[in-house]
Amino acid sequence: MTTLLGAIADDFTGATDLAGLLARSGVRVSLRMGVPTTPPKDTAAFEVIALKSRTAPVDQALAETQAALDWLKAAGAQRFFWKYCSTFDSTPEGNIGPVAEGLMQVLGTDQTIYCPAFPENGRAIFMGHLFVGRQLLSDSPMKDHPLTPMRQSDLVKLIEPQVTGKVGLVDRLCVAKGPEAIRAELDRLRSDGVAHVVVDAVENADLYRIAEACRDMPLMTGGSAIAMPLPDLYRADGDLPEGAAAGAPPVLADQSIILSGSCSAMTNAQVAAYLETGAAAYRLDPLALTEQGADPVLAWLADQDLSKAPLIYATADPDSVKAAQAKLGVAEAGELVERTLSACAVAARDAGARRIVVAGGETSGAVTQALGVDQLTIGAEIAPGVPWCFATSAGHDIAITLKSGNFGAVDFFSGALAVLEAS
Numbered sequence: 001m002t003t004l005l006g007a008i009a010d011d012f013t014g015a016t017d018l019a020g021l022l023a024r025s026g027v028r029v030s031l032r033m034g035v036p037t038t039p040p041k042d043t044a045a046f047e048v049i050a051l052k053s054r055t056a057p058v059d060q061a062l063a064e065t066q067a068a069l070d071w072l073k074a075a076g077a078q079r080f081f082w083k084y085c086s087t088f089d090s091t092p093e094g095n096i097g098p099v100a101e102g103l104m105q106v107l108g109t110d111q112t113i114y115c116p117a118f119p120e121n122g123r124a125i126f127m128g129h130l131f132v133g134r135q136l137l138s139d140s141p142m143k144d145h146p147l148t149p150m151r152q153s154d155l156v157k158l159i160e161p162q163v164t165g166k167v168g169l170v171d172r173l174c175v176a177k178g179p180e181a182i183r184a185e186l187d188r189l190r191s192d193g194v195a196h197v198v199v200d201a202v203e204n205a206d207l208y209r210i211a212e213a214c215r216d217m218p219l220m221t222g223g224s225a226i227a228m229p230l231p232d233l234y235r236a237d238g239d240l241p242e243g244a245a246a247g248a249p250p251v252l253a254d255q256s257i258i259l260s261g262s263c264s265a266m267t268n269a270q271v272a273a274y275l276e277t278g279a280a281a282y283r284l285d286p287l288a289l290t291e292q293g294a295d296p297v298l299a300w301l302a303d304q305d306l307s308k309a310p311l312i313y314a315t316a317d318p319d320s321v322k323a324a325q326a327k328l329g330v331a332e333a334g335e336l337v338e339r340t341l342s343a344c345a346v347a348a349r350d351a352g353a354r355r356i357v358v359a360g361g362e363t364s365g366a367v368t369q370a371l372g373v374d375q376l377t378i379g380a381e382i383a384p385g386v387p388w389c390f391a392t393s394a395g396h397d398i399a400i401t402l403k404s405g406n407f408g409a410v411d412f413f414s415g416a417l418a419v420l421e422a423s
């Protein structure tokens with residue numbers, strides 16, 4: 001099927017977030033992990049390519065995005081979406097602005113919008129300032145992010161050093177007036193030479209107004225939520241082809257495994273809640289892993305009843321993480337945990353696990369790679385921005401969900417498995 005919308009995401013969990021929100025409308029959404037090495041075949045109307053470019057050097061991010069764009073164009077896409085984090089994770093060099101500007105240049109367009117708002121997850125933009133819940137971005141825990149500390153909340157000021165073109169704002173007062181007013185303001189800004197436009201949004205109704213005004217732009221950029229209304233808008237325009245609907249999910253055995261490598265506050269709470277259910281669980285200690293390797297956890301896993309969804313986790317509080325990092329180095333501690341969780345994923349699959357829950361963006365990248373998963377079809381949403389996905393791994397149909405560190409409710413792990421039961 002010819003692709004209507006070609007989307008590129010700067011990390012894996014962000015890509016499933018976007019794919020899940022597009023799939024809410026009932027359309028089939030296909031997600032590729034990395035730029036496919038073969039030409040487009042059996043494509044969906046909505047194609048998402050997941051990159052790992054959020055903190056890559058700018059040149060590398062640009063080259064990977066260009067390759068993704070070429071593939072999506074070959075799939076027939078004429079409208080494109082650049083997905084980044086709802087907390088605008090970036091450095092003064094990029095990569096949000098340079099990639100957006102690079103895409104605009106190749107697509108020959110002189111204006112795009114920036115809207116990372118995701119009201120259902122507490123991300124709102126007002127007068128150009130990004131809020132996380134009731135806090136400004138720069139007062140939120142994102143101020144201490146190890147790779148992309150966010151110390152500025154004004155999106156115009158964040159974008160300016162990242163791009164060469166002029167940056168402007170369509171504020172909430174205008175957005176509240178509706179799509180016509182938004183279009184008129186974008187046109188006025190365009191006549192002033194403004195190429196990069198931050199658009200305020202504090203609730204879902206704002207997102208619908210903005211998407212309606214901007215749905216025909218060659219390039220839109222944002223978090224996942226601003227793309228959510230697009231399938232229904234295309235449907236109303238008569239652009240959605242026959243057969244664009246999602247198929248029935250595969251029926252899978254209930255053997256499950258939960259793997260958590262995220263150390264965010266929310267994942268810590270989710271692990272604690274799952275432990276309280278009395279489920280079997282194994283805690284990975286990075287220091288013990290350097291001495292004993294993965295054999296002890298693999299031996300433990302081999303004894304588990306996978307129909308009871310055991311949990312293997314490295315999730316730890318900030319002090320324990322810092323202690324491990326001080327002894328092993330940040331990168332080495334992370335890689336050790338990722339390698340071990342990946343080995344557990346493969347062993348669990350080989351032992352019959354067909355439902356795999358993964359927490360953490362980097363962890364998700366490592367686990368999907370180890371499972372040889374390169375294409376996913378999107379299924380039911382567990383929590384805003386976290387869908388179940390279906391794929392094949394070593395010839396087996398599997399369901400896998402990739403949870404962003406900060407997403408999901410406290411009972412996410414039990415809830416995820418319950419959603420699959422119900423679908």
Ligand SMILES: Nc1ncnc2c1ncn2[C@@H]1O[C@H](COP(=O)(O)OP(=O)(O)OP(=O)(O)O)[C@@H](O)[C@H]1O
Nearest residue numbers: 262264314316324334337338360361362363404405
């Ligand atoms: N106990 C630990 N000590 C040190 N490093 C750890 C520990 N547990 C996990 N890690 C590493 O911390 C990193 C966590 O990153 P990951 O992206 O998976 O989670 P996250 O940052 O919470 O998720 P997201 O990117 O979706 O917000 C991984 O590299 C993981 O291997």
Ligand SMILES: O=C(O)[C@@H](O)C(=O)CO
Nearest residue numbers: 013014017085086223404
């Ligand atoms: O937009 C978000 O917050 C998430 O999809 C994400 O990008 C997590 O890394």
